Amino acid sequence: MKLTKYEHACFTVEKDNRIIVVDPGAFSTDFDPTTPIDAVIITHQHADHFSLDILTAMHTSNPEILILADQSVVSQLPDYHTKAVTAGDKLAVAGFSLDFYGGIHAEIHHTMPLIPNVGVMIDSLLYYPGDSFALPDQPVDTLALPAAAPWMKVSEAIDFLSNIKPRLAFPTHDAILSDTGKQVNDSMFAHAANSIGTIYQRLNEPIQIK
16 A cells, blocks of 8 residues: 655555545645545544645546545535545445544644544554544554644654554644754654654655555
8 A cells, every 4th residue: 555645634545546535635735636536534624634625626636536524524515425424434445444533623722612533544554543642443553643733742642652552653734833843843753653663754755555
């Protein structure tokens, strides 16, 4: 399975010429929405994960595309091929197995309402929690590790990484950081990863995972 990381929280997985894109949001300006795509996973409704402009461009190029998201997102897409998902769902889509976890976005502040959020495990290999630190109930080979957000602290991300102990972890959700900030966080995450025998790698090029 080929994994390609884009800016912020967006990435694609490709297998047998089928491609799924995850969280093509407004901050992922290097993602090309005209790329042939079979399905989209949107973890939650925030604009850095869910861009109507990008989805419109994707749908124009891929009119049969399937969009998987929670009901609050699906309800905004009446003219698209959609399926509402929630934590606990298990689906087979475009040749991939998908297991969904979590259910609720991490708290930003107690005055702000909580919204739905679904993490996803792809092919029992790659886990991405969306905007949460929801733990899966199965081993993780490759972890998309949230690196910076209004809803998290670095210490929480390190604890999350240490609880999962993946073979490989790569940073995601970090468009709000400067280049210097990314280097600082990478240094801390790499140190934590090394202590548990995990490889920590910023993905600047596509990689193959098992």
